[in-house]
Structures are given as C-alpha cells and as structure tokens.
Amino acid sequence: MDHFPTNWGRPNYNTFDAHATYPLHVHPQPSSSADGVQHTQQPIVTGTSVLALKYKDGIMLAADNLASYGSLARFKGVQRLQAVGDYTIIGASGDMADFQYLQYILDNLIISEEINPQDGHKLGPSEVHEYLSQLLYARRSRMNPLWNSVLVGGFRDGQRFLAYVDLLGTTYKASTLATGYGAYIAQPLLRKAVEGKEDTLTEDEARKIMEDCLRVLFYRDARSINQYQIATISAAGASISGSLKLETSWGFAEGIRGYGGQTQ
Amino acid sequence: MSIMDHNGGSVIAMAGKDCVAIASDLRLGAGAQTIAMNFEKVFPVTDRLYMGLPGLATDVITLREKFRYLTNMFHIKESRPLQPSTFAHLLSSTLYERRFGPYFCEPVLAGLELTPSGTYQPYIAGTDLIGCLNFAKDFIVAGTASDKLFGVAEGLWEPDLGPEDLFETISQTLLNSVDRDAYSGWGAIVHVITADKVVTRTLKGRMD
C-alpha cells in the first residue's frame, strides 16, 4: 500500500514543485495543456422533462421517476422533485449525479442558514433560486458545468414564485415552465391551459392538466416513463406525492403498422 | 461567405395605388473589393413589367438573357401581351428546373397586371433562388441588404401611395438600407411604373 496521497492516481507534484514550496494540500494543479484535468463533460445518467405551473393556491410541479443511462431505462424509482426549506420545491432534469450534488449543497445550505443560526430567518424560493443561479453560473464560468435544468417553485408570504435556471446560468420566470422535451411538447399545452387563468385554476384542475401533459410526454418522449410524482407548494406548505401511475390507452395503435398487433 | 454575397447588391419592389416601383443599387463587387458602380440589376421584361436580379453577377446576366429569350418566344408564339402573373410562373418553373444546381439569384418582379375590366392592378412578387414564389401586397426585398430593407420598408411603407410618394418611399428605403450594407450601394436606380409610362431616375448615393 502506498500511503503517500499524491501518488494515488495523481501526477507526482515533484514534477511541478521540485523543492516542495507548496504544502501538500495546495500543491499546484497540473496545467490543462498536458494530460491534465478535463472539466468538459456530458450528462451520463439523465432525467427528462420537469413541468411546473402556477395555480390559484400556489405552484404545482411534476416529473417522472426515470433516470436513463443513454437509451437504457436504468433507474425507475428516482425522485426528481425535492423540497428545500419550508417554502420551496425544486425539480431537476439533466444529470442525476449533478442533481444529487445540488441536493447535498442545498441541504447543507439549509443547515448553515436556518438550522444552525436558529435566528428565525428562513430561505424563501427567490433566495433558493438566486443561490442556484449563482452556483450554476459560477460553474459554467469555470467551464465545469452542473448539467441540469432546474425549476424552482415556491410560496411564501402569500406570493407564488416560479422560475427556471440551467447549466449556463440562464434564468427566467413564467406562469408555466417546462424543461427538456417538455419545453417543446408540454409547454404549448400548459400555456393554452393556464395563461390568464393563474388566479382561478383549482388544484384538481391543475393536477388534471399536469397528468394530461405527462401522458402526452410519455407517448412521445422515449426517455420518459409512466410513473411520476406531483408536488404542490402553497399556504399549506410543501407536499410531494408518492409515485403515481399514468393511465394510458393504446387502442389507437391497433391499426397502425409498427406499433405491434400486426405480424406483417 | 455565401456565393450569393460574392458580388453584392440589393433590389426592392413596392406596390402603390395604381403604380408599382422597383429599385436596385449599382455596385458590383468581388468580395469586399468594388469593381464597378454602374451595374444595374433591374431589367424591363415588358412595357409594364420589370424584373430585379440581385445575386451572383454572372447568373444575373445569364438569367437576364434567358428571360429575354423566353419573353420574345412567348410574344412570337402567343401573339398576346405577357402578363406579370404569367411571367412569375415562367420564372418560378425556370428556376426550379435547376433545383439541385441553382442560379444564385433571388428575382424580384414589379409590374401592372391587366384586369378583365381593362384596368391595371399593381403586381409585385419575389422568389428564392429555386423559384419559390412569394406574392406580397406591400413590398419585396432581396439581396445582401435584405434584412435592412425589411426593417426600413416595414417602417416607411404605407398603403395606396401615389407614384411620387412611392418613389420617395422606395428611394429612402433603399438608400438608407444600402448605407448600412458594405456590399450594396454606390448609387441606385429607381423605376416607377404607371399604366401610361415608366419613370426611371438614377440616384446619387454615398460612395464609402
């Protein structure tokens, strides 16, 4: 066993620092010109679309439970919606490892900003969104992005909050939001169903809209699955449903060549 | 840089009340270098129909001669006036014949169409380089300054302009657009077509 940490798969720092001018833990990084650190990456295990909308009482978010490995449906029981503090729920698509890292960061943020100080100051959805935006923008600026598109929904002091942030640090707000394929397939349906009705839509109506959108996505997005969760955040607080099953009908496929049924 | 931009140049056509106008710049370039300042890109087809041909200069001349031939053949064979709408489809099908090796021109038409009641009605049209027709009620633009022409024309054009106002509108639109385009300019030529005459004016423009 080699007990010398700098030899554990990293270049020996003597190459860079022959006279040990740096303490062990701050020895210089190898330059990127040689066979050095490669930041640039691609998403590996990915989650597909997340949907969100404003309704009468607050914000509703939805995401399915699949984490794909390329085209392989690798993990079928993954939760992609997560409460952050008392007033916020986030939903993530993109790299699930990066999302779990985000969850870890946010859990520690809540511990250091709410639990440890015990000063009564809580983080609301706008603070969580700003924090995520700054984090993701900083990572993209270091050319080492966290490969996610995140929706941040929240409700605090009677105010609804719904915003988006992605791996580039791009942000925006709207009364309906969708990431990934949802931006192409579900967003038009959401806008038609929600815009102008944000203050009158009931939770049941909103849930129906979400289910319809998830169903269309399941029919057409090959990286989706028919198990999903819906979360709401309102004056009553945050609640994330258990894993639900989408009701689908495949009767139309009977007459279509290629969907099965026919042998020739 | 696209082959369409190699020689530079722009054309615009506008419809007015009982009149149409068509105009082009006069530059001929080879990339950024200006070769000539008298290269007209608008040609008469009939007494009441003009065609603008911005694009690759060699194809401008080829197409001008090709359509002169086709127009003459039409007159010989048919012994009747060639209407703008007829010519538009001749133009479209001629360009589409070269679908997979096109002429690098985006033609613009401006003319007066004879109606069954014997009056003349403004007719403008444009096509892309493979002959996809675009009939507009207001204006048609093409060439290296087309984005600028779209912006200025959308701001200046209004319906039912008389010949003099239409001349002023198309001239201002063209001059101000080509002044923001490095590949167009160096003077302009404007034709205003009415039922009884065509008025052609050459405009001075910025030479820088």
Next chain:
Amino acid sequence: MPDMSVLAGPQQHQFNPYAENGGTILAIAGADFTVVAGDTRQSEGYSIQTRYAPKVFRLTDRAVLAVNGFAADGNMFVKKVKQRLEWYRHAHAKDMPLRAIARLIQTMLYAQRFFPYYVYNILGGIEEDGSGAVYSFDPVGSYEREACRAAGAAQSLVQPFLDNQIYFKNQTAAPGQSHPTHLPLSDVLSIVIDSFTSATERHIEVGDGLEIYIVLAKGRSLQGVEGLRGLREMSSREDGERVFVLQRELKKD
C-alpha cells in the same frame, strides 16, 4: 450503450458556455432627455422561454442600462455594475456621473477580454451638463457616445431606420432650413414604438412586450410624458433627474 470511448481520451465535444437569447434594444438621446427601450421576449432557438424578461434596468436617477445577448451574462453584468455603483455611492455620497459609468462599464467589459460577457450594452441617461446621452458598447468594451443606437437580434432592421428618422440621413432640408439636431420627446417615442412594431413583424426573436425607459433632465417639464397611458415613475426624488417607465404590448406570434 452510450459510446463510452469518448470518456477515455480528451473530449471531442466542447461545452459551449454561451447562448444567444434574442431580443432587441434601442436608445435615443434628446436635448434634455433620453429614451432607452427593449422588448421583453427571451428565447433560445425557436423556443420562447418567457414573454417577460426585462432587458432595460434603472441604474441611478440619471442612468439606464440596456443589455442584450446572452441573458445569463447580461443579468450578471447588470448585477455587478449596480454593485459598483452602490460602492461609489457609499464612498462619495452621490451617484456616479453618466460618463463615469460609461468608462466603468468599458473597464468591466475589458477585464473579461479573454472570456467576454457575450452582451451588447447601451447606456442612456443625462450628463452632468444636463444633456441627453447614449453610450453604446461592444462585448469587450469599445464604446462611443452617440445620439441613437439599436443593438441585438433586429439591429440590422432598426438601425438604418433610425439613421433615416433621427439623423435625417439621405434627406435634404427645405431650402434655407436645416434638420433639427434633437427631436421632441413625443416624436422620439413614436419612432421607438414604430421601430419595435416593425422589428416584431419581421424578426421572430422580437415581440411580446416593450419596455421604454424615459430619463428627464433636472428641472425639465413633464411635457411629452404627461398623460401617457400606464406611465410609472422610477426615480427616488422629484427635484433631480427623473426616470419613468412605459410599457406597451407587442405581437406575441
């Protein structure tokens, strides 16, 4: 299986840290006022991300900044400019003058010369001498004071229109007369609105909403802004320069 061989050696695919979020901005300076406007659509490719994302920001009572290009860089840049202006206020107990803000922006942009903010900036406001001013910048800080400037997706559509309508380019004045060097506010507002409706008509990345900031010199009458539908005052005091914002709808298709 995804192709894992790419992970072995250096990556072929390079992460692109920039995006282009569409939209257009525009500013026009008058004798004793400045107008700064931008549409509110934010898009990427053919998708509209939101119909309301402001691109024009009040910096002080006499300075307004419009940013266009990569939205994340734009928002970060505005945040940092505002932070520097706050520090200045705390150090000097006054707002930074417009020309100083312009130089600050050039320095901040050039500081990122080798990883630029992918943003076109237009700064509008009132100079210390009370005149309206517009400063326009490129992404790495080259800047110039002008009377009018358009930038963004529809710059090529709007700028030649402005040359014609603001600078009277290619127009000859009547004999014995000359063109005005500055237009009245009501004319400027009409030209701004016309510019954006034209750009909306012919450019897919422009539309949804229009936000027009109007900065008036100290002591100037409210002529030209009085009675405007939906006018909101943004300035902190009434006895200095004053900032107003005007919102208009644009086509959403």
